[in-house]
Amino acid sequence: MRVLENLAKFSAILAGVLLTGITFMTCLSVLGRNTIGTTLVGDFELTGVAAGAAIALFMPWCQIRRGNIIVDFFTARVSDRANERLDRMGALLLGLAMALLAWRATLGGLNAWDTKSGTMMIGFPEWIVYAAMVPPLVLTAVIGIAQFARGFPQVAE
Numbered sequence: 001m002r003v004l005e006n007l008a009k010f011s012a013i014l015a016g017v018l019l020t021g022i023t024f025m026t027c028l029s030v031l032g033r034n035t036i037g038t039t040l041v042g043d044f045e046l047t048g049v050a051a052g053a054a055i056a057l058f059m060p061w062c063q064i065r066r067g068n069i070i071v072d073f074f075t076a077r078v079s080d081r082a083n084e085r086l087d088r089m090g091a092l093l094l095g096l097a098m099a100l101l102a103w104r105a106t107l108g109g110l111n112a113w114d115t116k117s118g119t120m121m122i123g124f125p126e127w128i129v130y131a132a133m134v135p136p137l138v139l140t141a142v143i144g145i146a147q148f149a150r151g152f153p154q155v156a157e
Contacts, residue, residue, distance in 0.1 A: 001064075001150065004143050008060035011136045014127060015057035022050040044120035053132040060139040063094065066152060088148045095144025102137035105130050 029043040062068060070090075075083055109130025111117075117126045 004060075004139070005064050007139055008064045008143065011057045012061035013138060015054040016059065018050050018054050022047050022054075024041075031117060042119065042124065045119040045121050045124060049119070049129050056133040056136045058136075059098070060143055063140050063143045063147075068094070080126060084151065087152065090095055091152075092145075092148035093145045095141045095148060098137050098141035098144060102134050102141060105133050105137060108140050131150065 006124065025043060026047060028039040033039040070087075072083075075086060078086075109127045112127040112130060114124070118124055119126065
């Protein structure tokens, strides 16, 4: 699990760097719009593209830290063993869902590559977004399946 934790941490750091860059770009665009009357063309497209990639990049860290929402209304009074089993089943279901998303994102990326699909204003290649999303989705799937198989060891702060 240590390797998965390190990969998840690296993925989250990449997401943070990506969002920081987009924040700076947005600030420059707003400054330009309000001071010299010009803006960065396609800034909203790049923001959307980066946000989509960043969400996928944050998912492995969220799963390894068990940061997903857990609704325990119905399980608050069951035994710890039963809760552990339910948590492990939830991790398996999440892992399988992420594997499905990774597969579909791969197909979407290949289709975007074949059709040379791009954003409307600046023509940013859409396959790049898919390519950025697939590895963290696969990593999240592996983490979920590993948590199902091994349980939930304590992770370092």
